Amino acid sequence: MGKTLYFDCFSGASGDMILGALLDAGVPLEALRGALGTLAIEHGVLSTERVLRAGISATKFRLLEPAHGHAAAPGDSARGAFVDSQQVHADTHSHRSSDGRVHSHSHDRPADSTPSPGPRAPSPDHHTLADIEGYIGRSALSPAGKARAVSLFHRLAEAEAAIHDMPLDRIHLHEVGAIDSIVDIVGAVFAMEFLGADRIVSSPLNVGSGTVTCAHGEFPVPAPATVRLLQGAPIYSQGVAIELTTPTGALLITDYAQSFGPMPAMRVSAVGYGAGDKDLAGHPNVLRVVLGQSEDVQPFERIVSMECEIDDMNPQLFGPLMDRLYAAGALDVYYAPVQMKKNRPGTLVTVIAPVDRRDALAGVLFTETTTIGVRHQEMLRERLERKMVTVDTPCGPIRFKVSAREGRTVNASPEFEDCAKAAAERGLPIKEVQAQAIRAWMERESH
Secondary structure, three states, X not given: OOEEEEEEOEOEOOHHHHHHHHHHOOOOHHHHHHHHHOOOOOOOEEEXXXXXXXOEEEEEEEEEEOOOOEEEOHHHHOOOOEEEOOOHXXXXXXXXXXXXXXXXXXXXXXXXXXXXXXXXXXXXXXXXXXXXHHHHHOOOOOHHHHHHHHHHHHHHHHHHHHHHOOOHHHEEEOHHHHHHHHHHHHHHHHHHHHHOOOEEEEOOEEOEOOEEEEOOEEEEOOOHHHHHHOOOOOEXXXXXXXXXXXXXXXXXXHHHOOEEOOOXXXXXXXEEEEEOOOOEOOEOOEEEEEEEEEOOOOOXXXXXXXXXXXXXXXXXXXXXXXXXXXXXXXXXXXXXXXEOHHHOEEEEEEEEEEHHHXXXXXXXXXXXXXXXXXXXXXXXXXXXXXXXXXXXXXXXXXXXXXXXXXXXXXXXXXXXXXXXXXXHHHOOOHHHHHHHHHHHXXXXXXX
């Protein structure tokens, strides 16, 4: 049986609600802090607290920004995460709360700060796409996770660029939302990898109702960036007259959900509730995630193998090509040296992917390489059941990827990144840390 994760978006979704729900479902806060720490930027203090939302106990994820000394509100500030650096001063945003009053704040500063009198150059707090790619590139995310995180930021920037009718190179992450958005998006990528769900399903998203007021006028909910990111996803409006789904929430749910609909059949193993900022009377303002073992997953799944040979391309392009193939949904990508016609050395590119990603991946191969043809063949794949287990070792906690077949453990392998980190911290060879980790696993299993 495979692992299924279900997003129940009856009260919409925002970046902080998603992180709160995933933490509530079992992702350790310390692991999240460690992963975000490898970005090597000052992101403030991450914390959680138990709160009640219409009587439902939930985890509220909070980011305390050192620059302002107060808890940020990722769900509120995520709207319009990218704005032109020359227009930031004018992009004041307000929203209607559940009591009917209108509250305003500027996208680029806390609500209590004084607006700048006119246009200004980007401050050091602004983050361009190139900046963000650099942060992600040096992080401890897996190669697939890095590619996905970069792809998410590009998709968010493209949505904002289209709305404001400006090129991507003029798009900057606004000051208040900069750290919020980086933490929400990169944190969600790490948390999803940590949980390792084989199947991700979402309910239709409740976007809320009412209006949001920006400097350019009053717009109906969902906001322009949100509705653009929700294209192709099922949405509805029900309940309270406020914005329930933010751009960051729309971005993450639509990128990860493989399908939308009712909760699939599963044996529930964990439930997590992530709280929104507002406690609404009679409406639990939470995002629920349900994690379990699928009851309807077959032992074999249909996949597609795609391949092409290349003998006339700059070898420097093969690295970015692999990243973009993973970002487009590839399950595996590998290269092999081959001898081609006219006795030329070349490279065989092989991509393994879900059948429904074939067209998108073919597009990447045609646009990012010099190939003029791609072969593909559908086949069946059988996978072992997989889970992540943390083991206490003499070098600290090390995560193990454990594989099983019909309930019997077949393989257990320590995560290389954990071993490398522990080795660097203790000045030991990585192979020694690996050996100690394996001994700790064997002792654990023998008891």
